[in-house]
Amino acid sequence: MTAPHPAPPTFPMFVSVEEARTLLRQLLPERRTETVALASAFGRTLAADLMARVSHPSATESALDGIACREADTLAASPEQPTRLRLIGESRAGLAFAGTVGAGEAVRIYTGAPLPQGANAICPVEQLQDDSDRADGDGVLLLRPASPGDVRREGGDFEAGETVLHAGALLTPARVALAAALGHAEVPTLKPLRVAVMSTGDEVIEPGQPLSAGQVYNSNAYGLLGMLREAGCEAVLLPAAPDSPEALEQALTSIGGADILLTSGGVSMGKYDFVRDLLIQEGKVSFWKVRMRPGGPAMLGGWKGLPVFGLPGNPVSSLVVFQVIVRPALTGQPLSTLRLRAGTPFRGLADKTAFWRAEVRGSQVFDYGKQGSGVLRSLSDAGALVIMPEGGAAEVGDEVDVVLMD
Incomplete structure (x- = not known):
C-alpha cells in the first residue's frame, strides 16, 4: 500500500x-500614546507633529566673536590698508547693545549675541587689530571686509508656528535636542x-x-x-x-x-x-x-x-x-539604506534576496568575504549589508543599496 x-x-x-x-x-x-518628559524621550517614537513655539534664532544674531558694523564701511579693508572703525559698545548673549550703529562705528559682539540696530555684517576677531591708543578713543582695525554671511537671521532655522518634527519620527539625540529648541518640555510618544x-x-x-x-x-x-x-x-x-x-x-x-x-x-x-x-x-x-x-x-x-x-x-x-524585517516593523520606520558604489562584485541568488556582509570604505563598499551564517565576528568587522535583489548581481562600479548595521 x-x-x-x-x-x-x-x-x-x-x-x-x-x-x-x-x-x-x-x-x-495597536500602540498607545504616552506623554513623557523630554529627559525620558530618547529612543521613543513621536506620536504627533511638533510645532515650534518660538523662532530660532529668536533674534538676528552673530555666528561668531568679532565686531558688528555696516558692511559698506568696510569694503576697502585689507591687511595692507586696514579700515578703522570706532567702538561704541558691546553686545553679548543676554545683554544686547541698546544703541544704533552709525557710519564708521562698530560694536564688539560675541557668538549668539543680538545684532545691534544699524549693523548688518560681522568681522571675526581673527581679522581685527586693536587701535585704542589713539587720542580720539577706542578703535579697531579691520584686515578684511565684514560679512553679512556671519549673521544668523531671526527664524533662519525655524519660525514660530512651523511644524518641524513629524509623527512617526524616532527621537534620536539630535531630535530630542530639536524638540527642546522648539520649546517643548514634554512630548507625545508611542508607548514602547x-x-x-x-x-x-x-x-x-x-x-x-x-x-x-x-x-x-x-x-x-x-x-x-x-x-x-x-x-x-x-x-x-x-x-x-x-x-x-x-x-x-x-x-x-x-x-x-x-x-x-x-x-x-x-x-x-x-x-x-x-x-x-x-x-x-x-x-x-x-x-x-x-x-x-x-x-x-x-x-x-x-x-x-x-x-x-x-x-x-x-x-x-x-x-x-532582526535588522531587515523585525526592526522596521517594530519602529514603523522603513529600512534605512544608502547608495554606494561596489568596490568588488556581489553575486545574486535566483530565488532569494541576499544580504551580503560588506565593508564601507569612503563611497565604496567591498565584499567582506566570510559569509557563513555562524561567522558572528563578520557583523562586527564588516558593519554593513549589501542588498542584492532576487536574480540581481552587481559588478565593480555599479550602485548598490547598503544597510548599515551600526
Whole structure:
C-alpha cells in the first residue's frame, strides 16, 4: 500500500522580505500614546507633529566673536590698508547693545549675541587689530571686509508656528535636542513595545559558564537585547529554553505582559525544532521561511494570543533578520539604506534576496568575504549589508543599496 502524502501546509511559505514585514506589522498590538518628559524621550517614537513655539534664532544674531558694523564701511579693508572703525559698545548673549550703529562705528559682539540696530555684517576677531591708543578713543582695525554671511537671521532655522518634527519620527539625540529648541518640555510618544527575548536549545548556555564540546554561549539573546533597546523597545531577557516541548511551553506560559516574543533557534527543519512544532500544532502560523539569505528559516505566528517571531539559531541569520524585517516593523520606520558604489562584485541568488556582509570604505563598499551564517565576528568587522535583489548581481562600479548595521 502506498503511504499517504502529508497534507500541504495551510500557511504561507517562502514569503518575500517585504511580505514578512507586512505580516509582522499586522500582528503587533495597536500602540498607545504616552506623554513623557523630554529627559525620558530618547529612543521613543513621536506620536504627533511638533510645532515650534518660538523662532530660532529668536533674534538676528552673530555666528561668531568679532565686531558688528555696516558692511559698506568696510569694503576697502585689507591687511595692507586696514579700515578703522570706532567702538561704541558691546553686545553679548543676554545683554544686547541698546544703541544704533552709525557710519564708521562698530560694536564688539560675541557668538549668539543680538545684532545691534544699524549693523548688518560681522568681522571675526581673527581679522581685527586693536587701535585704542589713539587720542580720539577706542578703535579697531579691520584686515578684511565684514560679512553679512556671519549673521544668523531671526527664524533662519525655524519660525514660530512651523511644524518641524513629524509623527512617526524616532527621537534620536539630535531630535530630542530639536524638540527642546522648539520649546517643548514634554512630548507625545508611542508607548514602547514590550518585547521578550528567548533563546532555545540544549546547547545554549550563559556566558561565563564552562563550555563543553558542542555547546555555545547565548550570544543571540544579548545581540537582540541591544538591538531592541536601540530601536526604542522595552526588552525583557528570558532564560534559554531547552529542547523539549514541555520546557518551551512552560517558558512561553510564564512570559506575561509581553507584546511580542522573539525566539532564537528552533524554527528550521530539524527533529528538535520545537518552536516550529509548537506554533504549527498548537498555535497559528502567519508564515514559515523567507526568501532571503542569511535567515531563510524565520517563522511568524502566535501562541495563546501572543505574537511569536521565530528567528533562526545561527547568530548572523538571527541578527540580520532582526535588522531587515523585525526592526522596521517594530519602529514603523522603513529600512534605512544608502547608495554606494561596489568596490568588488556581489553575486545574486535566483530565488532569494541576499544580504551580503560588506565593508564601507569612503563611497565604496567591498565584499567582506566570510559569509557563513555562524561567522558572528563578520557583523562586527564588516558593519554593513549589501542588498542584492532576487536574480540581481552587481559588478565593480555599479550602485548598490547598503544597510548599515551600526
